[in-house]
Amino acid sequence: MTAEQIIFLIVGAVTLISGLMVVTVRNLIHAALWLVATLFGVAILYTLLNASFLAVVQVVVYIGAIAILFIFAVMLTRRQSAETGASVNTNWWMGALMAVLTFAGLAYLLQSWSGFSKQASAIPSGFDAINQLGDALTSPAGFVLPFEVASVLLLAALVGAVYLAFTKK
Amino acid sequence: MIPLSWYLILAAGLFSIGLFGVLARRNAVAILLSVELMLNAVNINLVAFWRYGDVSLMAGQVFASIVFSVAAAEVAVGLALVISVYRRRNTVVAEELDLLKW
Numbered sequence: 478m479t480a481e482q483i484i485f486l487i488v489g490a491v492t493l494i495s496g497l498m499v500v501t502v503r504n505l506i507h508a509a510l511w512l513v514a515t516l517f518g519v520a521i522l523y524t525l526l527n528a529s530f531l532a533v534v535q536v537v538v539y540i541g542a543i544a545i546l547f548i549f550a551v552m553l554t555r556r557q558s559a560e561t562g563a564s565v566n567t568n569w570w571m572g573a574l575m576a577v578l579t580f581a582g583l584a585y586l587l588q589s590w591s592g593f594s595k596q597a598s599a600i601p602s603g604f605d606a607i608n609q610l611g612d613a614l615t616s617p618a619g620f621v622l623p624f625e626v627a628s629v630l631l632l633a634a635l636v637g638a639v640y641l642a643f644t645k646k
Numbered sequence: 647m648i649p650l651s652w653y654l655i656l657a658a659g660l661f662s663i664g665l666f667g668v669l670a671r672r673n674a675v676a677i678l679l680s681v682e683l684m685l686n687a688v689n690i691n692l693v694a695f696w697r698y699g700d701v702s703l704m705a706g707q708v709f710a711s712i713v714f715s716v717a718a719a720e721v722a723v724g725l726a727l728v729i730s731v732y733r734r735r736n737t738v739v740a741e742e743l744d745l746l747k748w
Contacts, residue, residue: 496664499661564671565670568670572670594649596698610707642729
């Protein structure tokens with residue numbers, strides 16, 4: 478086993494276990510903090526995959542903004558009975574069955590695919606992934622249209638969120 | 647070296663955990679937390695396919711960054727909806743929000 482594989486196994490186990498804690502733990506603040514652990518694990522996986530820019534964005538946007546937004550929302554919607562009642566509904570076993578079936582189906586489909594155990598080819602020397610990503614996002618031959626649509630989507634979400642959470646006098 | 651299969655299986659596991667959370671949790675904020683797990687699983691797949699395919703084609707990373715912005719928009723609107731519902735109904739438990747249930 479190489480060092481990379483050992484790092485992957487440790488990070489993968491931490492990611493999956495903290496993911497399980499997110500969906501099972503009763504206290505929602507703790508669930509949001511476990512989500513931060515999961516997101517950190519995913520950021521380390523991005524680093525293992527040589528996607529350094531996405532790893533940084535994962536920490537800044539996901540952990541810095543989204544997870545903190547979750548913690549604010551949990552604090553704003555606290556209620557005593559919501560924390561003493563069950564954390565899962567009465568049909569939780571059906572959800573667990575669906576999740577196990579989905580995982581089994583995905584695993585079966587993936588292992589029947591020919592590229593399943595493909596190895597990564599070495600990154601060519603002088604290849605700058607961040608430079609390439611910037612080019613792809615801004616060149617008209619690349620993805621400039623989805624990039625602009627994403628910015629319009631963010632603006633619409635901003636306006637919509639302010640409108641929805643606004644208290645009318 | 648790590649084979650592609652490890653990433654795909656890990657992402658499938660994370661997606662299934664998120665699916666369980668969406669289907670089973672009662673609190674609306676917890677459901678949104680689980681949706682984040684599912685979006686992250688998809689992102690792992692996109693970046694893994696970029697790395698194990700032709701690295702000079704950036705579509706995988708571009709799609710992953712667009713998923714980031716969609717996730718940010720989804721969380722902002724979703725949490726605003728949850729806070730708005732909490733103000734009107736004084737609850738965030740999904741099964742108590744049954745106004746549209748026939």
